[in-house]
Amino acid sequence: MRELTDRLLEGLPAAAVVVDPDVTAGYRQDMAGFCASGEPAVVVFPSTVDQVRHVLRTATELRVPVVPQGARTGLSGGANAVEGCIVLSLVAMDRILELDPVNRIAVVEPGVVNAVLSRAAEEHGLAYPPDPSSWESCTIGGNIGTGAGGLCCVKYGVTSEYVLGLDVVLADGRLLHTGRRTAKGVAGYDLTRLFVGSEGTLGVVVGATLALRPAPAPQLALAAEFADVDAACAAVCAVIEAGFTPSLMELMDSVVVGAVNRLGRMGLPESTRALLMVAFDGPEQRRELAEVGQLCKRAGATEVVPADDQAESELLLKARRLALTAMDTLGTTMVDDVAVPRSRMAQMLAGVAEIGERCGLTIGVVSHAGDGNTHPIVAFDADDPEQVRRAEESFEEIMALGLRLGGTITGEHGVGLLKKEWLAQELGPVGLDLQKQMKGLFDPLGILNPGKLF
Amino acid sequence: MRELTDRLLEGLPAAAVVVDPDVTAGYRQDMAGFCASGEPAVVVFPSTVDQVRHVLRTATELRVPVVPQGARTGLSGGANAVEGCIVLSLVAMDRILELDPVNRIAVVEPGVVNAVLSRAAEEHGLAYPPDPSSWESCTIGGNIGTGAGGLCCVKYGVTSEYVLGLDVVLADGRLLHTGRRTAKGVAGYDLTRLFVGSEGTLGVVVGATLALRPAPAPQLALAAEFADVDAACAAVCAVIEAGFTPSLMELMDSVVVGAVNRLGRMGLPESTRALLMVAFDGPEQRRELAEVGQLCKRAGATEVVPADDQAESELLLKARRLALTAMDTLGTTMVDDVAVPRSRMAQMLAGVAEIGERCGLTIGVVSHAGDGNTHPIVAFDADDPEQVRRAEESFEEIMALGLRLGGTITGEHGVGLLKKEWLAQELGPVGLDLQKQMKGLFDPLGILNPGKLF
Known part of the structure; x- marks a missing residue:
């Protein structure tokens, strides 16, 4: 020592x-x-x-x-x-080293906070899209480590889409440069993307070259109320099938809607059992919102409220922003992160409700619906060991359900310690074997973030 | 045997x-x-x-x-x-197994021809964007192996952006499934992207789950004539810096313009030493074209010809389509593929012209200008060993120049045999060492496409 x-x-x-x-x-x-x-x-x-x-x-x-x-x-x-x-x-390494509007890249140290980069990009009319809920405090290095997503992914994709190159310190202290500063490049194996989402188990990211995009126009949202979550899921599928690509598409189930309604005094009728929010940020957003509103009604929406302007949009999205806080009023919460093909989301949500009932727990689900990425939120009494046990059990069942529906155990939060038992199941024996060999190649002594992932 | x-x-x-x-x-x-x-x-x-x-x-x-x-x-x-x-x-494995508009994915065998998939997607109002020049004949498996790009990449990205999951037969015959069918997923290391661009050296792709997008509207193009290629490169930078994202942005230098002008009888004045084509496919394409036209003029364009409709667009783009054929009239051609940061493209093109002069060879350059991806085309007499030697020499010099300008030796064609000497230089000793170890991990006997990449 x-x-x-x-x-x-x-x-x-x-x-x-x-x-x-x-x-x-x-x-x-x-x-x-x-x-x-x-x-x-x-x-x-x-x-x-x-x-x-x-x-x-x-x-x-x-x-x-x-x-x-x-x-x-x-x-x-x-x-x-x-x-x-x-x-x-890595929080002390927090400099933005370059922000280059002609090449649309940023070169940053890993401790740069997501929001800091986003605002710096904004000053040049640019955007760094990945926007995890923690964007005001989380770091780009952490985003790269977990392969972070967010609300914007349905249109703009996840972190890995924006990482062009990395500087990585390897387990033995050697410095590796991966990738490039150019828009395109295929020289050798894509080690850059291998590090994205590797959760610090292969090396330590000390620098990143990131792609930026032109800043989109402010989005305009609608909220659609449904009497059941199945109808809301059908609306999601109908919107995507019709060729729309919203900039945001979030779904709250009845548990979350109830909690948000109470906390935020939203005045939603008791009959509202699911709330879908859809936004567009393109030049045709008004037309798109109107058409999506029609599709929602056809799928059974009891009410569709399109925003007329930016301020109304913000009000509508407030309900979504309250979701986690509202669930916290129901007990200690644990957020899961299972993604399924969007055509299977209705089955996923029905299954989670059934698991909640069986385990005698309150589970609300908020979903990045456009991506089929569900976040079941289990609320329980952390002082009651029996409830804790059942909460853990529900977590396992939710992951098993996601895999049965052709999904993944983690859409954007990563495996860490929480899901390592399940990673093996998702990867299968051949995949697991290769991934472990890969870990061994980069970290033969097993000193890099040991016990994570595997 | x-x-x-x-x-x-x-x-x-x-x-x-x-x-x-x-x-x-x-x-x-x-x-x-x-x-x-x-x-x-x-x-x-x-x-x-x-x-x-x-x-x-x-x-x-x-x-x-x-x-x-x-x-x-x-x-x-x-x-x-x-x-x-x-x-x-793999050409006999050519079935499209699924085409799913709700989940916006296609599941295909590797021998499916790019154009066949593109047309099948079109029937559902969808698109598979990567569009290498050979799209009418090249296969999806080959596209994955090389990480193929194309004309659309400036807006829609390259092959790796569209591969969600792979079935891969490993060197020993084991079957590996990588990735997922969901829009998002971060379970374990990204082996999918490791295979994209790995040129058959790590395993044999026998199935792919691909992301599709809604089909864009037909694009509308303009052609801008410049008296020198520097001004055209300045226009490219100005357009990107102003926040535009064209669906196509192609640049031909004076050698290519001359060859195309002669072959296609385009009637371009002798003073036109560079031709820039810019297209948009969004709802504001007319406004965007007009503004880009202004930017081109401000950068020194001698003439800007915006298309009024689809048919005129096609006529304008014909010049670009003729580029390779026109260069073929000048001798045996070899197409290079060096990408640089777009702010360095003018230097790259000046350097290539200088190399052509020094080697006494005709080198024309056609570029995916929005991506900084240049394709210098060396024309030489294949029956003259001295010219062949100088052509090879020019190739080397072009790659060295690309690296000096912060670029990559290959934007979209891959390393194969042609560039393996140069891969080591681009990767550096640490990167090369790791990449070779990776190859050894997947292919310990060295039987998979030996001698390629390294």
Whole structure:
């Protein structure tokens, strides 16, 4: 331990090496529930690539595990410390190094907060689309580690679509450059995308070249109320099948609608059992909204409320923004993240409701409906071990259901600790074998974020 | 040899195993020049996944190299046979298994021709965007192997953006499923994208789940004439910087303009030394074309011709379609494929002109200008060994120039045999080392498309 900090201090300033247990305890975990964590031996805050390389060389030499961390807003325990590890916090590496409107790229350090980059891009009329709910605090490095998504993905895709190149410090301290600064490029294997979503298990991202897009116009939304969630799912399918690509398409089931209605005093009638929000940001947004409104009515919407302007749009979307807070009023909450083909979303939601009933738990679902990406939110009493057990059980059943419906155990939150038992099932034996071999290739000593993913 | 065909025939119908040297010689190479090829021992045409697995198991058992082939329209020698190999042609696996408008996916076998899929998608109001020039004949499997691009990439991206999941037969015959059918998913490492662009060196793609998009409206184009290529490059940068995202943005330099003008009798004045084509397919295409026209004039365009309708658009784009044919009138041609940041394209084009002069060769450049993806086309006399030598030399110099300008040696054609010496330079020692280890992990015996990439 003394040896570890001494060696770290050879390459890091004293202020960047923290061993005070009162402080280090604060770096034990991200925002996932149900996940174990250990006590870090030390938390380091490097501010240069060379310092990160020194940390990794030291870790390799002394065989100490390294857990990379961003803002710890993750929901799968992927950033949880393991006992005696070096927590490698990248938050001090938070510079935007370039923002280039002609080449539409940004070059950033990993600790840059998503919202900071988004606003910097905005000043040039550009956008960095991936917008996880935690965008005001989460870091680009964390977004890359988890392959983060968000509300905009139905039109603009996820993090991996925007990562052109990476600088990565490998387990042994070597510095790897992947990818490119050009719009296109196919020279060699795509290691860039291999690192996106690898949750710090293959290397430590210390720099990223990101693609930007022209900033879209402000979106205009509608809210459609449905008497049952099946009809709302049918509307989602009808809208996509008709060729629309909304900039947002969010669905709340009856549990979430009820909680939001109470908390936000939205005045929705009791008969509203599902709420669908659809927005467009293109030049034809008014026409598109009108047509989508018609499709919703045809699918059984009891009420369709299109926004007339930006302000009304914001009001409508407020209900969606309240969803998690509203669910928090019902107990301790755990957010799941199962994506299914959108044609199967109705089955998924029916199945989750059935699991909630069977487990005697309140489970509300908010979905990025355009992507078939459901977030079942289990509310339970964390002081009641029996309820905790049933909450965990419901989580397992929800993942099993997602796989049965041809889906994935994680649409955008990652595997971390929470879902590692299930990853094997999704990948199958051949896939799992290759992924483990890949991990072994990059991290032969097993010091990089050990125990995550596998 | 006898043993090889006997073993192959245990799992393949006789008609699918071809050893007649007159026939097999036809499968020696793709469309790249300057690349060596060997005589295949046998060409097989499996029609099922099981048959492919049998071929790979046999190859592993007998330690025979396997070269996967699609339509052999590649331009880097990536599909060239090696002496004594099994050529594994996937053209008989050409079924579209699913086309699902609600989930916007297609599930296809690797031998499906790009144009066949595109037309099938069109019938559902959908599009499969990647559109390499060879789209009427090239296969989806080949597109995946090379990470193919095309004219649409400036707006719609390249092949890797559209591959959601793959079925891959590994070197030892095991069947691997990667990815997903859902819009989003981050379960484990992204092996799907690792296979895209891997040129058959890691496994044989036998099935693909592809993302489709709503079919765009027909595009409307303008042509802008410039007195020099620098001004045209400045126009490209201005258009992108102003926030436009054209559906096509192609640039021809003076050599190509001259050749096209002569062949197509376009009647362009001698003063036209560069021709830029820009198209839009969105609802505001007329306004966008007008504004882009203004930007071109401001950058120095001597003439801007916007199309009034679809038919005029097609006429304007005809010049671009003639580019390769026109260059073929000047000698044997070799097409290069170097992408640079678009802000560096003017330097790239000036450098290529200078290389052409120094080597005493005619080099014309047609570029996917919106992506900074240049295709220098070297025209030479293939019967003159000295010219051939200088053509090869110019190729090398063009790649070196691209790398110096922060670019990549291949934007969309791949490395194959043609550029393997240069891949090492682009990747650097750490990257090269990891990529080679990756190859060793998937193909420990080195039987999969040996000698390609590295």
